[in-house]
Amino acid sequence: TSLAPAAPDSGSDIKLNSREMNLQGNDGFGSAGTAAAAAAVFLAIVGGYLYLSSGDKSKDEGAEEARARKRRLSFTSVGLGLGSFPPEAEVKEPIINAALYFAEGDCPNADEIERAIIRPLLKYERMNSIPDLDNHTVRPSRRPAVEPSDFVRTIRVDGGDDLAHRTIVQHLQDPLGSGRDDLPWWEVLVVRNARPGTADACVLRFHHVIGDGIAFVTALEKILTNEDGSTVQSGLEVLKGSGASSGEGNNKKKRGAGGKNPLSTAWSLLEAFVHVLTLGATKYDDDTAFSKMNNAQLKHCGKREAVLFPTVPLSFVKALRDAAGVSVNDVLMVAVGQAIRDYCAARDDPLVNDPPPGSKPIQCRALLPVGFPRPMTELDDPATALENKWCMVSCDIGVCKEDIVDRARFVHDRTTEMKSKPRAYVQLEVQNRLGPYTPVAVGQKTVFDTFSRHSLVLTNVPGPPKKVRFAGHVVESTQLFFDNLLTQVDLISYAGEVYGNVVFDPVELPEAGDFGRFYAKALVQLASRLEVPCPPEMKEFEGMP
DSSP states (O other), rough: OOSOOOOSSSSSSSSHHHHHHHEEEEEEGSSSHHHHHHHHHHHHHHHHHHHTTOOGGGGEEEGGHHHHHHHHHHHHHHHHHHOOOOGGGGOOOOEEEEEEETTTTOOEEEEEHIIIHHHHHHHHHGSSSSEGGGEEEEEEESSSSGGGGEEEEEEEOOHHHHHHHHHHHHHHTOOOOOOOOOOOOOEEEEEEEOOOOOOOEEEEEEEETOOOHHHHHHHHHOEETTSSBBOOSOGGGGGEEESTTTTTHHHHHHHTTTOHHHHHHHHHHHHHHHHHHHGGOOOOOOOOOOTOOOSSSSSOOOEEEEEOOEEEEEHHHHHHHHHHHHHHHHHHHHHHHHHHHHHHTTOHHHHHHOOOTTTOOOOOOEEEEEEOOEEHHHTTOOTSOOOOOEEEEEOHHHHHHHHHHHHEEEEEEEHHHHHHHHHHHHHIIIIIGEEEEEEGHHHHHHHHHHHHHHSEEEEEOOSSSOOOTTTTEEEEEEEEEEOOSSSSEEHHHEEEEEEEEEEEEESSTGGGGGHHHHHHHHHHHHHHHHHHOOGGGGGGGTTTT
């Protein structure tokens, strides 16, 4: 979801390597130097925000200067490469796993993948290079040669579709940034199933240091086609534009820039600045059966499982959106919130089934990744197309509400507030501008403190509205998987359907196999309350306990 305008520069004007970052400001945010840096960053944020509000400044700088600046890795990218969390949290590499599923016998072979996918992607600077984290840039591989065949790995299985699914999940943690003889940090994992009647899959695995989901989707759309061979229509048009102020009309409305005087804008930015800096010190989410493990001792156990959600027609979700007067994102967040509440109830959670008299409402917040608009001139340039221009924002998803319609109103109010304030813009600016002044350990602790106070990470990505061909073969369905410190729910729309899954710690969330059914049941329950017809494929969830 686009919540804020594109920042003038997703990187930092300060160039410090990781060793220097460890040597300065050892007393963290309490130091006079860091306080001065925070003040300077805030003034830069105000100036940049007003600058963006005043019109399109994309022509103020030369193309070559912009290209040179954009080649540097932003502090967000460097942090993802070094590790966002303290080492003792034992979190694995941040890897985006996009699984594409094909009909039996119709999965592309290695030669087709190398020719139609690998070679075009290798034209992108960050796809043919190695991150140089000390210098905030990329460098050539030291291998004698980097061949397209180096990026294709095949695993063969013989079993049902559940075996292929488990195989994909088992390899979510396979490293891309180490132990691969200096290969660029991505690959295509092909899972071939010998069992008749089963689907094969290609999993595109990208280390997050290379770029974010918007960048990857845009790059892939250029090498995919619709079934009939026509150009793919993007599901991310809202995040594209012709200049630095792409989507300026909508963004002004969302950020409240139009009609506000500079003093009022500065005040709203100050409120957002304080919110961002103190988010890691807020109250921990309540210890429900779903989030009891999220505390100061939170650690990645080294194992993850995933439950696929039932496929839901996008038209059904849009009908619920229209009937409730909310957004598609709101509808899906309501369903996830209800699924969490139902899971807690099934686990006989006293906070849900028997709350103490006078107790406060349950706090259950999600961290939502927010992508920022970027001009098509960046997205069309192999040197600048791949970047990390995103941040996390916090939002309560209404597990406290017993009634699902009340939850829809609650979630809509929260997301409306989130969109009306510049918190996402300020968060991105803080992490890219204040980050270089902060020791790595302090930055990692800040990220950990923020994550450990929340219950989950929740993403929703709009994909192509029609079926596409990958290396000439039709993609029947898709899933996004991400192994995170927190429980992660990933949703993606594709060809008129909404796919989803939850990746979780099986020790901390036992018996989570029904979570997907709880999610589908919530949508049917909301439809019943709003008198929206239930499609035939969702009927099995009516009356589900």
